[in-house]
């Protein structure tokens with residue numbers, strides 16, 4: 001499902017790479033935790049896997065597609081079909097209700113809009129009565145579930161969640177992980193979570209660990 005080899009990434013102006021992953025792989029249905037302190041490159045790695053950033057050195061393959069070979073427009077469509085991305089900042093559109101925020105996933109990947117699927121996801125995530133609510137009318141946890149529904153909409157093979165437990169108490173942390181895991185397992189998808197939070201490792205003991213360090217090197 002995912003193979004990474006000799007991957008480094010350096011943003012303009014930086015003297016040394018902010019990310020260095022010599023080798024990492026994940027089979028379909030297997031789960032992983034990318035753990036490391038702030039600034040160690042966790043978000044950068046997820047953005048590279050999702051083809052939001054283009055790899056500069058090394059190779060990332062997702063389901064036999066080499067990310068570096070995707071042209072920008074093709075990358076958007078490819079991402080829409082293969083990757084579910086739950087970003088740290090959720091990125092819900094304030095003027096759209098929950099259902100329409102989820103349907104953006106169809107729009108972004110050039111697929112048919114399917115309100116019934118959006119509503120089924122809302123229902124599965126305990127938000128059946130929130131389809132017409134705008135983001136400002138939702139709690140933080142509800143907003144996260146809408147963003148998760150958007151990530152699941154296209155039935156991705158790989159679900160990426162960037163710091164999904166940031167600012168959550170212990171019980172909410174466990175239930176957020178359980179929810180992500182249940183959704184990934186239902187699709188037979190792989191799940192990759194990034195975190196600096198050791199509680200996530202306890203909540204997902206079956207996850208393969210990829211440790212990043214402050215200088216961006218993995219071990």
Ligand SMILES: Nc1ncnc2c1ncn2[C@@H]1O[C@H](COP(=O)(O)OP(=O)(O)OP(=O)(O)O)[C@@H](O)[C@H]1O
Pocket residue numbers: 011012018036037038039040041042043044045196
């Ligand atoms: N667009 C960018 N331009 C320049 N430098 C960047 C950019 N994005 C991130 N960086 C730098 O790259 C390094 C890794 O950042 P990244 O956001 O990937 O880390 P992180 O481990 O996800 O951090 P956090 O846990 O705080 O979210 C940091 O030093 C950051 O300042």
